[in-house]
Amino acid sequence: MKLQFYNSVTSEKEEFQSISNNEVLVYGCGPTVYNSPHIGNFRTFVFYDLLNRVLLQNGYTVKNVINITDIDDKIIDRVNNEDIAFNDLTQKYERIFLDQSDSLNILPSTFNPRASEHISEMIHFIKSLIAKGVAYNVDGNIFFDTKEYSKYGKFVNIDDDNLSREDNELGKKHPNDFALWKAWKDSDGEITWASDWGNGRPAWHTECAVLGTQLLGESIDIHCGGIDLKFPHHENESAQVEALLGNQFANYWLHAEHLIFDSEKMSKSLGNTLSVSDLLKKYSPETLRLFLLSSHYRSKVSFSDKKLDDSSKMIDKIDRFINNFDLDTIDIDGVEYGSFHLSFLDALNDDLNTPEALGVFFDFINTINKNIDNESMTEDLKIQSKIFINLFNSIFSIINTSLSNKESIPKNIQHLASAREEMRNKSDWNEADKLRQKIESLGWLIEDTKNGQKLTQKK
RNA sequence: GGCGUCGUACCCAAGUGGUCUAAGGGAUCGGUUUGCAAAACCGCUAUUCGUCGGUUCGAAUCCGACCGACGCCUCCA
Numbered sequence: 001m002k003l004q005f006y007n008s009v010t011s012e013k014e015e016f017q018s019i020s021n022n023e024v025l026v027y028g029c030g031p032t033v034y035n036s037p038h039i040g041n042f043r044t045f046v047f048y049d050l051l052n053r054v055l056l057q058n059g060y061t062v063k064n065v066i067n068i069t070d071i072d073d074k075i076i077d078r079v080n081n082e083d084i085a086f087n088d089l090t091q092k093y094e095r096i097f098l099d100q101s102d103s104l105n106i107l108p109s110t111f112n113p114r115a116s117e118h119i120s121e122m123i124h125f126i127k128s129l130i131a132k133g134v135a136y137n138v139d140g141n142i143f144f145d146t147k148e149y150s151k152y153g154k155f156v157n158i159d160d161d162n163l164s165r166e167d168n169e170l171g172k173k174h175p176n177d178f179a180l181w182k183a184w185k186d187s188d189g190e191i192t193w194a195s196d197w198g199n200g201r202p203a204w205h206t207e208c209a210v211l212g213t214q215l216l217g218e219s220i221d222i223h224c225g226g227i228d229l230k231f232p233h234h235e236n237e238s239a240q241v242e243a244l245l246g247n248q249f250a251n252y253w254l255h256a257e258h259l260i261f262d263s264e265k266m267s268k269s270l271g272n273t274l275s276v277s278d279l280l281k282k283y284s285p286e287t288l289r290l291f292l293l294s295s296h297y298r299s300k301v302s303f304s305d306k307k308l309d310d311s312s313k314m315i316d317k318i319d320r321f322i323n324n325f326d327l328d329t330i331d332i333d334g335v336e337y338g339s340f341h342l343s344f345l346d347a348l349n350d351d352l353n354t355p356e357a358l359g360v361f362f363d364f365i366n367t368i369n370k371n372i373d374n375e376s377m378t379e380d381l382k383i384q385s386k387i388f389i390n391l392f393n394s395i396f397s398i399i400n401t402s403l404s405n406k407e408s409i410p411k412n413i414q415h416l417a418s419a420r421e422e423m424r425n426k427s428d429w430n431e432a433d434k435l436r437q438k439i440e441s442l443g444w445l446i447e448d449t450k451n452g453q454k455l456t457q458k459k
Numbered sequence: 460g461g462c463g464u465c466g467u468a469c470c471c472a473a474g475u476g477g478u479c480u481a482a483g484g485g486a487u488c489g490g491u492u493u494g495c496a497a498a499a500c501c502g503c504u505a506u507u508c509g510u511c512g513g514u515u516c517g518a519a520u521c522c523g524a525c526c527g528a529c530g531c532c533u534c535c536a
Contacts, residue, residue: 011463026518028536029536030536031536032534032535032536037536038534038536041535041536042536043536044536046536047536055504072534073534074534155531156461156462156463156531156532157461157462157463157534204534217470225536226535226536227464227530227531227536228530228535229529229535229536230531230536231462231532232531232532232533233535240532256535256536257464257530258467258529258530259534259536260529263528263529264529265529265530265535265536266536267534267535267536268534268535268536269533269534269535277519294470294471294472294484295472295473296472296473298464299464299465299472300464300465300528300529300530301471302471304470304471306470306471306485307470307471308484309485310470310471310484310486311484311485313484313485313486314484317484320498320499328470347473353474355472355473355482355483355484356472356473356474356482358473358482358483358484359473359483359484360482360483361483362482362483362484363482363483366483366500369498369499369500370500372499372500373492373499373500374500424483424494427494429494429495432494432495433494433495433496435504436495436496445497446496446497447496447497447498448493448494448495448496448497449496449497454497454498
């Protein structure tokens with residue numbers, strides 16, 4: 001199956017056509033660095049990673065941006081009301097974001113630009129919009145004039161009369177007009193930059209518009225973000241770029257649905273968030289990642305501990321399956337994909353259908369386990385298994401390869417195990433069972449297989 | 460008020476006109492195997508896809524109404 005994505009602009013699945021033959025340009029809206037990201041934020045970031053990996057799997061190279069929003073009301077609030085410097089605050093949370101991305105096996109982006117380091121480009125961009133006649137100045141605030149841009153409303157049916165906006169502070173001409181530049185006010189303190197219109201700072205929608213066009217170009221392949229950014233953020237972002245440049249900014253707009261907690265979306269403003277760092281105390285990064293990938297990115301997902309436990313069990317099952325093989329000794333050079341592999345890839349190419357792909361992988365595991373069970377494993381099936389394990393992991397990236405470290409069983413456990421083996425040989429089941437209990441109480445599980453005892457560490 | 464999404468087994472979750480008497484995971488119960496376990500394997504657990512109508516030779520899938528949940532229109536992944 002050819003690669004296709006659900007495009008939020010058309011609300012339909014569309015076959016993916018890249019602008020250039022091999023390189024795909026992708027922009028994803030990144031975190032606002034004023035506190036720790038929560039698991040809902042990372043649902044979107046893991047979705048970016050999934051997209052990235054599927055593009056790579058399809059033979060593309062990817063140039064991608066995940067920006068760091070370090071100019072924002074909440075950041076300004078914290079800096080002016082707490083004893084912390086701007087750079088210390090933003091770089092602390094930027095670091096946490098990058099570290100957690102890394103621990104969830106998210107591949108690094110090509111660029112992670114900070115908004116604050118591209119102010120002059122933003123000023124230049126706004127000046128161009130004013131010159132073009134689609135932006136206007138009201139007391140040092142610059143607004144985009146939505147009535148001057150006929151295509152405004154690509155993501156929603158806009159009807160000014162039905163807007164429930166209570167305010168039109170600051171003197172905007174039309175309710176939908178939005179800020180490109182915000183004039184300095186007392187509460188901004190020292191966080192301000194000089195511009196042709198006086199001191200102030202760029203507004204959010206302009207930050208992303210400029211970072212995207214500067215680092216990737218005037219026309220990009222894919223733009224993604226959380227569903228809440230669809231309107232107004234992405235509407236406003238693309239309106240600016242398209243009004244100025246006259247071309248389509250992004251060909252595909254992909255939006256990830258929300259993580260739900262207690263029947264509401266998980267969000268910082270609702271205060272119902274679960275931080276990734278807290279969850280990592282209880283669950284492995286692989287478990288979190290699999291949880292996030294085990295439902296489709298466009299469906300709402302309720303958070304629950306039960307689901308994380310289920311994910312953890314899935315990983316155990318996959319690990320046990322992989323333990324059947326000595327992967328290093330299987331040579332897969334020049335071998336082609338079989339039908340299972342192709343079904344797996346088809347599922348992913350069909351708008352990143354990870355649940356279906358996961359189902360194919362488990363189907364495969366089941367098939368191979370049957371062969372192992374009735375002793376009809378062949379070299380060919382081993383090869384297919386290794387290929388699938390590699391393929392699966394290149395997308396899901398949840399297999400902990402350091403697991404099969406057979407040397408790391410502690411000496412005392414090994415002694416207890418061999419003592420148990422002795423008792424079993426003597427058919428002293430009572431004594432053997434006591435030793436098994438002892439081993440378990442020390443954190444190790446013991447299984448009797450055809451090839452003798454097998455020890456695994458409890459999780 | 461306007462715009463939109465969703466409702467599949469005990470739980471989670473794919474499928475969106477015929478291969479669906481509905482994938483996969485978890486859970487339960489029964490079986491094979493095992494000294495006993497564990498793992499693995501086999502079998503059972505939705506003739507049914509929120510409800511009611513309609514279109515069609517044929518619908519979980521399309522259309523309509525209704526019920527329920529949620530999102531956006533304001534910062535938000």
